[in-house]
Amino acid sequence: MxxxxxxxxxxxxxxxxxxxxxxxxxxxxxxxxxxxxxxxxxxxxxxxxxxxxxxxxxxxxxxxxxxxxxxxxxxxxxxxxxxxxxxxxxxxxxxxxxxxxxxxxxxxxxxxxxxxxxxxxxxxxxxxxxxxxxxxxxxxxxxxxxxxxxxxRLVPGVLSDESSFTGESHWDGLLEYPQYTRPEFWQGRAAPPILLSGHHKNIQAWRRAQSEERTRLRRPDLWARYLEKRGQGG
Ligand SMILES: C[S@@+](CC[C@H](N)C(=O)[O-])C[C@H]1O[C@@H](n2cnc3c(N)ncnc32)[C@H](O)[C@@H]1O
Missing domain, CATH: 3.40.1280.10 (SPOUT methyltransferase, trefoil knot domain)
Structure with a gap:
């Protein structure tokens, strides 16, 4: 481009x-x-x-x-x-x-x-x-x-992996889930244990739920549009 x-x-x-x-x-x-x-x-x-x-x-x-x-x-x-x-x-x-x-x-x-x-x-x-x-x-x-x-950043090859942007906020109408990195404990706060469980399917489900909840609370406008797209509007 x-x-x-x-x-x-x-x-x-x-x-x-x-x-x-x-x-x-x-x-x-x-x-x-x-x-x-x-x-x-x-x-x-x-x-x-x-x-x-x-x-x-x-x-x-x-x-x-x-x-x-x-x-x-x-x-x-x-x-x-x-x-x-x-x-x-x-x-x-x-x-x-x-x-x-x-x-x-x-x-x-x-x-x-x-x-x-x-x-x-x-x-x-x-x-x-x-x-x-x-x-x-x-x-x-x-x-x-x-x-x-x-x-x-959407041009093929600019980011190492397409999922770098397809999983991010706004791609599918939702905000992204919260992210954590090392150390496991910081200022008395633990990273969510599920993220350290190694259970990929449960991690995916947790992230999806967080993503939806975050969008519903922070951006009711996006949430309404998302529900409408899924055929659950109103
Ligand atoms: C001071 S602004 C001019 C605003 C104009 N007098 C008006 O009231 O619509 C100068 C330039 O900054 C750019 N600009 C300022 N705010 C912008 C925005 N929110 N989005 C995109 N471009 C913006 C535009 O290129 C614009 O021509």
Whole structure:
């Protein structure tokens, strides 16, 4: 899979996307992630990418043209990928969104900044807008990295074993069960004895029950959806 990220802070994004699991997956050739400096595509000497909003108001707006030129560069070197603008006005990023995005061979992520992006760029170039939550950040870099990470870890070969993600929170609509590691006793608390029993079937049943209980208590919205899917709604 290839991901191109259009941003005013390519170094920050590159540093994060080059670390740990994604960094190793890139080295092994499972992923290609390219960050592009939007400022390099301005037509003015000051490399200005923003201007005042028509109609007045606070803040600056990212101009359509530098974004468009930057996108055209990506089209030239890598073709037209599925283009996503990170925006607090977009659809919420969920695990099933990540599962859909991993089916695209090429994603192009556009990071907004300032007060946002000229609407005409969105109309002409963006296929969908994605939000990482109902709050506002200063820029689209953290959302782009969150999206990129959530999608890229699903690319075959990035994690050592597919069950690393198919057993996790949100894959099948439930939260994951609690996890424990050594030592067996810590601060007067024992790890649940069943996990040390070696009885695989009982451990599986315990984990499933914990997972369901946790989801019911912590996320009634997910629990209701899960029951509905199992045909037990209402
Ligand atoms: C300060 S925000 C602009 C918010 C915009 N004025 C509004 O009210 O909808 C600047 C940029 O940060 C990014 N951003 C902020 N919050 C986000 C969120 N929750 N999800 C995705 N992107 C976000 C977007 O790229 C946005 O263009």
């Amino acid at each position: 290839r991901v191109d990220i259009l941003t005013l802070f390519p170094d920050a994004v590159e540093a994060m996307m080059g670390a740990s699991i994604l960094g190793r997956a890139r080295e092994r050739g499972h992923l290609a992630i390219h960050c592009h400096q939007i400022r390099d595509y301005t037509a003015n000497r000051q490399k200005q990418v923003d201007d005042y909003p028509y109609g007045g108001g606070l803040g600056m707006i990212l101009q359509a043209d530098p974004l468009y030129r930057c996108l055209q560069h990506v089209w030239k070197v890598a073709g037209r990928g599925h283009t996503i603008l990170l925006s607090p006005q977009g659809a919420l990023l969920r695990q099933d969104t990540a599962r859909r995005f991993v089916t695209y061979p090429h994603l192009i992520l556009v990071c907004g900044h300032y007060e946002g992006v000229d609407e005409r760029f969105i109309e002409v170039c963006v296929q969908e807008e994605i939000s990482i939550g109902d709050y506002v950040l200063t820029g689209g870099e953290i959302p782009a990295m969150a999206l990129c990470d959530a999608v890229c």
